[in-house]
Amino acid sequence: MKKKMYVKTFMAGVILALVVTFVKLPYYVTMPGSAEALAPLVEVKGGYDEKGDFMLTTVRMGRANLFSYGLAHIRDYYELHPIEEIRQEGETDEEYTYRQLQMMENSKETAIAVAYKKANKPFSYKNKGVYVLSVLKDMPAFGKLKSGDQIIAVNGKKIESAEQFIRYVSEKKKGDQVHITYKREKDKKTVTLSLAPFPKEPNRVGIGISLITDREMVTDPPVKINSEKIGGPSAGLMFSLEIYNQLVPEDLTKGYKIAGTGTINLNGEVGPIGGISQKVIAAHKAGAHIFFAPNERGAKHSNYKEALKTAKEIGTDMKIVPVDTFDDALRYLRQLP
Template identity: 70%
Template sequence: MKKKRYIATTIMIALLFVFATFFHLPYYVTMPGTAEPLRPLVEVEGGYKEKGKFMLTTVRMGQANVFSFAFAHISKYNELYRMDEVRQEGENDEEYAHRQLKMMENSKETAIAVAYKKANRSFSYRNKGVYVLYVVDGMPAANVLKSGDQLVAIDGQRIEEADAFIQYVSGKKKGDRVRVTYKRAGKEKTATLTLAPFPKEKNRVGLGVSVMTDRDIVTDPPVRIESDEIGGPSAGLMFALEVYNQLIPEDLTKGYRIAGTGTINIDGEVGPIGGISQKVIAAHKAGADIFFAPNERGAKHSNYKEAVKTAKDIGTKMKIVPVDTFDDAVQFLQKLS
């Protein structure tokens, strides 16, 4: 009898363990990721070599199970986010992943443009179409379009830029009908949709789609950036620094291991990102000497101030440097001994 009870208890514990491991909660958990050298990922044809390293920092993120949910409550630098804090309204996991990868693609193109512009090298753009990033539940496009569809035309007018599509739709009013031509898996289709108010913005009408222009940047000399399955726009600053350093004779690294994070726009302005503390920890563990953090023009709760607080907390000797622009980072590196 005792043996049977023991076996039953063991089976029950095993089933509970499996359930706790594979049952996902409606939360995402994030934790410190890695800091990897950018040189293997970024290569300008005939580019200059460097003695030090620019490093890409990442945050690990996944849907929480029972164990990771519990651990996040006791771990100082593991954080929990509700699903609606991470995903857009009506966005599923596949659409979220697709949006993150598209944001990374856009970030790479912008970083390349900033670097080539700074180095006085030529570049141009080649548009590849306008694509759907995600669709809002309950809106007119919800049962027609999906993430990854290419928008070909609206009311017979060819679409070349996302801004043109947005401007055209924003000029319409509730109840107006538009004919959307789109392409999916190589097949072209057409649907007529009626504009409706957004669920949480009754004064704003639309189709309920987020779109972006997909394009390639053409450079001289050519440049390659391999980002694999890394998503999001937060590597923009570091991509731009690595590309620029390969374009100029002066080695900005000067032998240092330089990590950092921050979005970048075409004007070279550096924007804030999520998970700054976790990226500081990742850079510290990888032995970085310097960490660039978005300064947000000195905002009270800026990424930079949080990074300084985290660096002090973990006792790192890594220097935290505030940057508002790409030029801020370049000028700091130029002054290094």
Template identity: 55%
Template sequence: MKSKIFIGSSIVIALMMIAGIFFSLPYYVSKPGIAKELAPIIQVAGGTEEKGSYMLTTVRMGRANIYSYVEAKLFDYVELYPVEAILHETETQDEYNARQLHMMTGSKLNAIEVAYKKAGYPVEYEYKGVYIVQVVPDMPADGKLLAGDRITQVDGQEFSSSERFIEYVGKKKAGEQVELTITREDKTKTVKISVEPFKDDPKKIGIGISLVDDKEINVDPKVTVKTDEIGGPSAGLMFSLEIYDQLMEEDYTKGYKIAGTGTIDPTGMVGPIGGIDQKIVAADKAGAEIFFAPNEKGIKDSNYELAVKTARDIDSKMKIVPVDVIDDAINYLQKLPIE
């Protein structure tokens, strides 16, 4: 009898433990990710090699279960966020993932443009259409289009940007149809969709999608950036530095292990990101000696200030360097002694 009770109890406990893994809570949890060397994933044709290394830093983000919730309550640098703080209103997990991947794509394009122009090379763009990053529920596109679809034509016409697409569709009258040529999973098809007023803005006409440009950058020498499933825009600065260093004869790393974070726009401005304290932890574990942090023009509680505080709290020996523009990082590296 006792044996049966023991076995039954063990099964119940095992089922509860399994349920704890798969039962999602209304939170997302983030924790320190990795610091990944960029030289293996960024290749400029004929580019120079570096004695040191540049590293992007990541944060691990996922839907919280019972165990990760408890982990966030018990350990430093593991954070909980309500679902609404991560997902846009009505946004699905798939749409969030698509948005993150396309933000990474935009980050890579900006980084390439900044690095090549800084090194004195011409840059040209080829527009290929627009990507859908979100489909609004209960609007005409709902059920016909998906996040990740690429629209290449509207009514048989090509267009040069998401702004041009929105302008064209916005001139239609409610009830009229547009014919879209889309690519999904390497297959091309046409879809007819009516345009309707948006429920939250009846004066605005559309089909109910959010878009980002799909464009290809043309540079010589060619560059490849393989980021796999890494999402978000926060590696922009470090992408730019790796590409720029490979384009130049001088080795700006000078033998140092250099990590960092920050978005970058086409002018070279460096923007703030989330989770910089967790990225400091990741970079420190990877043995980084220098960490570039967005300075945000010196505002209170900037990324740089939080990075300095975190490095001090974990007793890191990393040098935390504030940057507002890519030139701040390059000028710092130029003055470094050779290790």
């Protein structure tokens, strides 16, 4: 009798453990990630060395199970996000991951352009193809095209960029058919789709895909960036600073550990990101002296304001520095002792 009870209790425990671990809830949970030196990830051929470090900060994120869901209610700086807040409508986990990796690729290209332009070094783009980033549910392309498909042509017209595709489709009207030639892995296929209004933009028609142009940067000197499967665009500012620092003789780090975050565009403007508090904590734990935070032109609830609040809460000596542009960061670094 006792043996049967023991077996039943053991099996119940195993089942409970499996449920707690493997049953996924309709949430993502985020938490502080890591802060790591960028120099090992960025290599400008013949570039200059630095005494300090520019650091990439990350946020850890995954689908919530019962255990992580509970932790998010009791641990500081663990946050829950409903699936629809993270993923686009109809987007799978695989498509979300692909989209994040493509956003990182675009961020790296922009960072290279900003750094080389500032250092007066030559660079150019070479288009390598147009790819589907995501497919909108209940639109014509849903179930026909998928994330990662390469768009070759529309109605026989070769497509060189995402912008070209958008211009071509925007000239058409509801009900018009388009023949999309695309490549999936090694197979070349064609699908015919009728244009339809977007659910939230009834005056605009399309097939319901977002696209990205895969570009190869041609630079002198050459540069390589290994982002180690990190996704998203939030490392743009820090990548641009690391690349620039390797391109010029002056060492902007001056021996400091400099962390930070923020998107960057081709004009060198720094944009806001998610998870700023978690990144401040990651930088603090890694021993950073300085943390660059998007200032958002002094907005009331800017990343900078939130970073300041978090820094005060955790009692760090790390200096939180507001930046709106790449040049703001350069000016601050050049006045460091």
